[in-house]
Amino acid sequence: MAVAARRKFRREGEERRRQDLIEATLDCVAENGLQGATVRAIALRAGVTAGLIRHYFPGKEELLQAAYATIMGRMTELAKTALATVEEQPRLRLAAFVEASLVPPVIDVRTFSIWASFIGRAGSDPALGVAHRAGYLGFRDEVETLVAEVLADAGRQASAGELRRHAIAINAIIDGLWVEGCLAGDMFAKGELAEIGIGSVEAMLGLRLRQGDVA
Amino acid sequence: MAVAARRKFRREGEERRRQDLIEATLDCVAENGLQGATVRAIALRAGVTAGLIRHYFPGKEELLQAAYATIMGRMTELAKTALATVEEQPRLRLAAFVEASLVPPVIDVRTFSIWASFIGRAGSDPALGVAHRAGYLGFRDEVETLVAEVLADAGRQASAGELRRHAIAINAIIDGLWVEGCLAGDMFAKGELAEIGIGSVEAMLGLRLRQGDVA
DNA sequence: GACGTTGTTATGCAAGTGTATAAATATTGC
DNA sequence: GCAATATTTATACACTTGCATAACAACGTC
Numbered sequence A, B: 001m002a003v004a005a006r007r008k009f010r011r012e013g014e015e016r017r018r019q020d021l022i023e024a025t026l027d028c029v030a031e032n033g034l035q036g037a038t039v040r041a042i043a044l045r046a047g048v049t050a051g052l053i054r055h056y057f058p059g060k061e062e063l064l065q066a067a068y069a070t071i072m073g074r075m076t077e078l079a080k081t082a083l084a085t086v087e088e089q090p091r092l093r094l095a096a097f098v099e100a101s102l103v104p105p106v107i108d109v110r111t112f113s114i115w116a117s118f119i120g121r122a123g124s125d126p127a128l129g130v131a132h133r134a135g136y137l138g139f140r141d142e143v144e145t146l147v148a149e150v151l152a153d154a155g156r157q158a159s160a161g162e163l164r165r166h167a168i169a170i171n172a173i174i175d176g177l178w179v180e181g182c183l184a185g186d187m188f189a190k191g192e193l194a195e196i197g198i199g200s201v202e203a204m205l206g207l208r209l210r211q212g213d214v215a
Numbered sequence C: 001g002a003c004g005t006t007g008t009t010a011t012g013c014a015a016g017t018g019t020a021t022a023a024a025t026a027t028t029g030c
Numbered sequence D: 001g002c003a004a005t006a007t008t009t010a011t012a013c014a015c016t017t018g019c020a021t022a023a024c025a026a027c028g029t030c
Helices: A014-036 A039-046 A050-056 A060-083 A090-101 A109-119 A126-153 A160-183 A192-205 B014-036 B039-046 B050-056 B060-083 B090-101 B109-119 B126-153 B160-183 B192-205
Strands: none
Touching: A014 A039, A014 A050, A014 A060, A014 A109, A014 B014, A039 A050, A050 A060, A060 A090, A060 A109, A060 A126, A090 A126, A090 A160, A090 A192, A109 A126, A109 A160, A109 B109, A126 A160, A126 A192, A126 B160, A160 A192, A160 B126, A160 B160, A160 B192, A192 B160, A192 B192, B014 B039, B014 B050, B014 B060, B014 B109, B039 B050, B050 B060, B060 B090, B060 B109, B060 B126, B090 B126, B090 B160, B090 B192, B109 B126, B109 B160, B126 B160, B126 B192, B160 B192
16 A cells, blocks of 8 residues: 655755745745744745754744844845945945935845834844844944044034934934835835935935035 | 532623724734734733624634724824824924824834734735825825925925925834834933934924924 | 523634654765 | 664644634613
């Protein structure tokens, strides 16, 4: 009689498997929220069976944490990339940074869905709250540094309080436009959000960023 | 022998029970996300047994939808209240609106958690996406009207495109500051976010909102 | 005060959950 | 080729999930 044939499989490297499982987890979260991230759904998407998850992670909770760390790392890495623009002039660097934050791949509905799914629990889950705060502050500090350079370049000096307010405001408008761009990107023309973002920052700082060489 | 005593109960009005169940659902979602909103957890919090849910709703899905509609309605109602400020002068109205959007009860971590939990699925759930879009557009239109009044009051006229950009930008900065205020309210001094928000809007529009009578 | 209506509880069920364990097989070193 | 290893599958288990159903009791009506 036909005994059920055992499934064929290949041994992947440990790093590769971990990565695949994390990616599968992020896919599940993006599509159906944390509810959709069951061990079986994750395993199915990763092309393995459920039991394997516990071979690479102590439990589902740890896999979710690893997935969250991954998406956060990816987001900040994108931000860093945007910050490390090749531009020399501070104003162009700030403009390039704002622009990079408001076009793909930073504007991305999948990333947003994952972010929202996790961040919704930041109020009750201390670990998530701390992680968010750290990411936010790191981001804001970068913005603040950038703003300080821009103002110095323009021959203006700002107090610590002014710098702080500028950084908070610029960070907020980027975040706000990012949310809308991710949620309803098709409501905006291509490049429109970046245009609005840069224009807003210019207005806030009271100087032009893009036509660069006026002191 | 002691037969298990059946639980005492009272018959509440239909409206009251529905409301209690919805509120319990929102509590559960706020605390543990959609995952935490199980029929048993909801019933426990509402002070009833699980079966009763299906007496008032066709299923859990419908209860969640009702809860989402409720929280959305509450948010837009708060926004409308902020918009219907008693101020006469357009500039003061806009300032009051921005301020109201950036202090409690609009700034509220519970509301934010619920919003994030639901909106995380807006990318995959068409109904949620449409609902968000409608709410956002309604809100933005109000902002646009307000801005138009302010500019007219200042003797300036703006094209439709300019109005649109202003509305998008102002909306974004309010959203961005709202997110941060909800997630990490203790990082900001009381009233600081409102101050930054109003200041940013002033910078964007190129006029003062609060000391009002210069044309 | 008895009675019927129906809001409410209690119980049960099939499907799905995370996890534990054993069996099987792909890979490595010889 | 062959044995050793540990990656991977398969299966089982206790628990939770949403939902169905029946028993019950609170309330309005006569």
